Amino acid sequence: MELEPEADAMPATPAGMLASRVARARSRSGLSLRALAEKLGYPHTYLSRVERGEQVPSPALADALDDFHGTDGLIAELLVVAMAAEVPTWGRRVLDEERRAARIQTFNSSVVPGLLQTEAYTSALFRESMPGKDSEKVALRVGTRSHRRAVLDSATPPLYWAIMDEAALRRPVGGPAVMAEQIRQILNTAETNSAVQVQVLPFARGVHPLLGGSLSLLTLRDGLTFAYVESFASGVSVDAPADVLELTTLLDIARSKALDSGESASLLHRYLKEYEG
Incomplete structure (x- = not known):
């Protein structure tokens, strides 16, 4: 019935x-x-x-x-x-502006960058990171992130340059099957969407200035750039030119330590085989 x-x-x-x-x-x-x-x-x-x-x-x-x-x-x-x-007040500006951005540069130290996440990965991530929240709130957060991914499929997508720490690949969010699907999604997006660049910063490259945090730089079509710094339960938009320049420098240092796109793809394939196995 x-x-x-x-x-x-x-x-x-x-x-x-x-x-x-x-x-x-x-x-x-x-x-x-x-x-x-x-x-x-x-x-x-x-x-x-x-x-x-x-x-x-x-x-x-x-x-x-x-x-x-x-x-x-x-x-x-x-x-x-x-x-x-359902979007926290500190994140609403990013949600609004990324649809109009010409370029989005982002670094994540512990999870896969949001616009590259599969729904299964996001769902597993939010279920574990939102203790005490009912299923409705979790579903809304998952749905919001899922809808954000449409930015990369638009007729005029922004240049999306994503850098992630190897920790994001090593941590098995949702288990091996979810991680395998997630890595296939990253590889497919990078291979089929010329607007997307993905780099991995491996453990072997040592310390970098963005350990433990998440940073995004959004450049709008009028040339204005602002930064968004997020921690586990808060975030802040940064507009002051001197502060944006300082954060851009930190992102550039992290990028300089990351593998290039080809090396990053090879590392992603190694993790894919591991999770599939």
Whole structure:
């Protein structure tokens, strides 16, 4: 028997209202989850998770639901509100500006850079790093990061230069299968998207000035560059030219110690074989 989500039991949050709206729209159409899934061309399990608030819909699914139910863009608008509400205040500027950036340079010392993460990797990462948070909040954070990846697939993507410490590859987030999928995703993106450059800073190169942190430099299309420094539970945007120059120097030093793109690909393939094995 197909279980129906209890739309009225959803919490009064943007995410809860989104899930309730999706469930009510289907209920009014008189369709089962499987019937709606067949008409839209999406797995019924995916629609079920959306209606239960366990996963946010993709922008494409939100548009498809609006078109099918004739809700005049309401579901897509609720999706934007739900995701924006969950982004920490310190990270909202990056979320807004990276869609308009001409170049994004980023360094991560302990995890795979966000725009390169697979959904399974992000989900495993947030489940472990958000203790005490309910599934709705975790789903929203995963969905927000998943939607951010569309920046690299746009018609005019920014130049994305990602550097990661080898620790990000050594740490098995989600287990071997998740890591293998994640590394394949990095390799495929670097090989097929000319706007993406990936470098790995190996343990053998020793100490570098960005140990234990995350730094992004975003250059907008008008030439303005600002920095974003993030720790485990906070972040700050940096605009002062002298401070941006200092952080750019630190990133340049880390980049100078990293492997070039070909050497980085070789190291990624070695880790891939290890996780597949």
